[in-house]
Amino acid sequence: MRFAIIAPDVPTQKWKKELEQLAPQIPLVIGAETDHVDEVVCAMVWKQKRGALQKFKNLRLIFSMGAGVDHILEDDTIAEHIPICRVVDPQMAFSMSNYVIMAVLNHHRALYDFQNAKQQKHWAQFDFDERHLKIGVLGTGFLGMDAAKKLHHLGFDVIGYSTTPKETPFPSYAGDALNEFLAQINVLICLVPYTPKTQGLLNYTLFEKLKQPTYLINVSRGSVQVEDDILKALEEGLLCGAFLDVFEEEPLPKNSPLWTHPAVQITPHIASLTYPKESVLQMLACFKRVEKGLPLPHQVDRKKMY
Amino acid sequence: MRFAIIAPDVPTQKWKKELEQLAPQIPLVIGAETDHVDEVVCAMVWKQKRGALQKFKNLRLIFSMGAGVDHILEDDTIAEHIPICRVVDPQMAFSMSNYVIMAVLNHHRALYDFQNAKQQKHWAQFDFDERHLKIGVLGTGFLGMDAAKKLHHLGFDVIGYSTTPKETPFPSYAGDALNEFLAQINVLICLVPYTPKTQGLLNYTLFEKLKQPTYLINVSRGSVQVEDDILKALEEGLLCGAFLDVFEEEPLPKNSPLWTHPAVQITPHIASLTYPKESVLQMLACFKRVEKGLPLPHQVDRKKMY
Numbered sequence: 001m002r003f004a005i006i007a008p009d010v011p012t013q014k015w016k017k018e019l020e021q022l023a024p025q026i027p028l029v030i031g032a033e034t035d036h037v038d039e040v041v042c043a044m045v046w047k048q049k050r051g052a053l054q055k056f057k058n059l060r061l062i063f064s065m066g067a068g069v070d071h072i073l074e075d076d077t078i079a080e081h082i083p084i085c086r087v088v089d090p091q092m093a094f095s096m097s098n099y100v101i102m103a104v105l106n107h108h109r110a111l112y113d114f115q116n117a118k119q120q121k122h123w124a125q126f127d128f129d130e131r132h133l134k135i136g137v138l139g140t141g142f143l144g145m146d147a148a149k150k151l152h153h154l155g156f157d158v159i160g161y162s163t164t165p166k167e168t169p170f171p172s173y174a175g176d177a178l179n180e181f182l183a184q185i186n187v188l189i190c191l192v193p194y195t196p197k198t199q200g201l202l203n204y205t206l207f208e209k210l211k212q213p214t215y216l217i218n219v220s221r222g223s224v225q226v227e228d229d230i231l232k233a234l235e236e237g238l239l240c241g242a243f244l245d246v247f248e249e250e251p252l253p254k255n256s257p258l259w260t261h262p263a264v265q266i267t268p269h270i271a272s273l274t275y276p277k278e279s280v281l282q283m284l285a286c287f288k289r290v291e292k293g294l295p296l297p298h299q300v301d302r303k304k305m306y
Numbered sequence: 307m308r309f310a311i312i313a314p315d316v317p318t319q320k321w322k323k324e325l326e327q328l329a330p331q332i333p334l335v336i337g338a339e340t341d342h343v344d345e346v347v348c349a350m351v352w353k354q355k356r357g358a359l360q361k362f363k364n365l366r367l368i369f370s371m372g373a374g375v376d377h378i379l380e381d382d383t384i385a386e387h388i389p390i391c392r393v394v395d396p397q398m399a400f401s402m403s404n405y406v407i408m409a410v411l412n413h414h415r416a417l418y419d420f421q422n423a424k425q426q427k428h429w430a431q432f433d434f435d436e437r438h439l440k441i442g443v444l445g446t447g448f449l450g451m452d453a454a455k456k457l458h459h460l461g462f463d464v465i466g467y468s469t470t471p472k473e474t475p476f477p478s479y480a481g482d483a484l485n486e487f488l489a490q491i492n493v494l495i496c497l498v499p500y501t502p503k504t505q506g507l508l509n510y511t512l513f514e515k516l517k518q519p520t521y522l523i524n525v526s527r528g529s530v531q532v533e534d535d536i537l538k539a540l541e542e543g544l545l546c547g548a549f550l551d552v553f554e555e556e557p558l559p560k561n562s563p564l565w566t567h568p569a570v571q572i573t574p575h576i577a578s579l580t581y582p583k584e585s586v587l588q589m590l591a592c593f594k595r596v597e598k599g600l601p602l603p604h605q606v607d608r609k610k611m612y
Contacts, residue, residue: 105407109405114571114573117574150459154407269431
C-alpha cells in the first residue's frame with residue numbers, strides 16, 4: 001500500500017514531510033512516475049496531467065490538495081467509482097476571507113490613490129472619501145459564506161447569492177434571483193466553484209447588470225472570468241477596478257494588458273492558502289473511512305461538480 | 307444664543323450644513339472672527355489657534371470635532387470651568403477599525419511585494435508566505451478595543467494593553483506590564499490618546515523591546531511618534547515596515563524621508579473619519595444636558611487628558 005502526491009506545477013516538499021510524519025508506515029510515490037503502480041491506493045492531486053491517474057488500477061481515493069476539484073473532474077480518464085474528496089479547512093477560510101477583506105478595504109479607503117499621492121509627496125487629506133459599498137458575495141459555499149459573514153461583522157452592507165437558498169445573517173438571493181442580486185451591488189466578490197455553468201460567468205453581459213461602477217474581486221477560478229470583457233468593462237467604466245487572484249491562463253502571460261493596467265491588482269493565485277498538515281490529516285481520516293466502507297466527508301458530487 | 311464652528315485647517319461646510327438642518331433656530335458663527343462674541347455658548351472645535359476661544363466669555367460647552375482633544379487641552383487660555391466633550395461614534399470605529407485591519411492585512415499577505423512583482427510582470431506564486439502575526443493593540447479605549455476585537459474575530463492572535471485593566475476576549479496587559487506586552491508582538495498598533503505621558507512614546511527604546519522585526523501601525527497622533535527613531539529602527543531591522551496616518555508635523559513636510567521610504571505607507575490623517583451628522587447630533591444632545599445641568603456623556607477628564 002502506497003500513497004501518491006501528484007502535483008506537477010507546485011512544490012510538494014511540505015506535503016511529503018507532513019505525510020512522512022503523520023503516516024510514516026505508508027511509503028510514498030511523488031509524481032506520476034513509479035514502478036509501484038499497483039500499490040497506490042490513494043492520490044493527493046493538484047492539476048495532474050490528464051490521464052496521469054489511469055494506471056493506478058487499485059486507487060480507492062482521490063484527494064484534492066486545494067479547495068477546487070475542477071482539475072480532477074475535467075479528467076475524463078478517471079474511473080467514476082473512485083471517490084473524490086477535498087479539504088474543508090478553517091485555516092483555509094482564514095486565508096481566503098482575510099485576502100478578500102484586504103481587497104475590499106483597499107478599495108473602500110482608496111489605498112491605491114494614497115499610494116499614488118505618496119509617490120508625488122502629496123498630502124491628499126481631502127481628496128478621497130471613504131466609499132459607500134454594497135458588497136455582493138457570489139457563491140456562499142464554505143469559503144464564500146465565511147468571507148461574507150466576516151465582512152458583515154465589520155459593518156459592511158453585504159448580500160449573498162448561491163444556487164441553493166442558504167441561511168444567512170444578511171440578505172441572500174438564490175436560484176433565478178441572480179439579476180436582482182447583481183443590480184444592487186458595487187463590489188462583486190466571486191467565490192463560485194468552477195463548473196461548466198460558471199465558465200465565463202464574469203463577462204460583459206454580467207457586468208452590465210451591476211450597479212455601476214463596480215469593483216470586481218475574483219478569487220475563484222480563472223476560467224470563470226473573461227479577461228477581454230474585464231478590460232472592456234474597465235475602459236467603459238462599468239468596472240472601476242479589479243482585484244484578481246486567478247487568470248484564464250496561469251501564470252498570467254507577460255503580454256496580458258492586465259499586468260500594466262493601473263486599476264487592476266494582481267496576485268498569483270495565492271488567496272486561499274492550503275495548509276499541508278490539515279489537508280494530510282483530513283486525507284488520512286478520509287482514507288480510514290474508505291477502508292471501513294463509511295460515508296466520506298466533503299465528497300465531491302460529480303454532477304454538481306463541487 | 308449662537309453656536310460656533312472653529313476649525314481653521316479643515317473644510318467646515320458639511321458641519322455647517324448639518325447644524326443648519328438639525329438646529330435651524332440657532333444662528334452660527336464660522337471661524338473665530340465674529341461681532342457676536344457674547345452670544346456664543348457652544349463651540350465645535352478642531353485645532354483652533356491658541357487663545358481663539360478666550361473672547362467667548364459665555365461659552366458653556368466645547369465639543370471636539372474629532373476623537374482627540376489634545377488640541378483643546380494644550381490651549382491653556384481655556385477656562386477650567388468649561389466642560390469639554392468629544393464624539394464617541396460607532397461609525398468612527400467602523401472607519402478606524404477598517405483602516406487598521408487594512409494595514410494589518412496588507413502586511414500579512416505581502417501586498418506591497420505583490421505590487422512590486424506586478425510592476426515586473428513577475429508571477430511570484432511561491433515567493434511570499436502568509437506572515438505569522440502576533441498583534442498588539444497599544445491603547446484599548448473605545449476605538450482601540452473595537453479594532454482589537456475585530457482582528458481577534460478575524461482569527462488573528464491579538465493582545466491588548468491599556469493603562470487601566472480592561473475586560474477583553476483576548477489576553478490583556480495593563481499598568482506596568484507594558485514591556486511584557488511589547489516583548490510578544492511583531493505588529494504594533496498604536497491607538498493611545500495624546501497626553502504628556504504618550505508624547506514620543508514610539509521611540510527607539512520602545513522599538514528595541516518588541517519582537518523583531520515588528521510592523522508598526524500608528525493611527526493615534528503624530529506627537530506620539532519619533533520619526534527619526536522610526537527611520538533608524540527601519541534601517542537597523544527592528545522594524546520591518548510602518549503604516550503611518552499621523553506625523554509630527556502635518557501636512558508631512560516635503561523633505562521628510564518617510565515620503566520616499568519603500569517600507570513606509572503614508573496616509574494623510576484620514577484613518578478615523580468623523581461623520582458630521584453624528585457629531586452634530588451628539589453635540590446638540592450634549593448641549594441640552596448642559597442647559598439642564600445634567601452630567602455630560604464622554605466629558606474629558608482634564609487630568610487624564612482623555
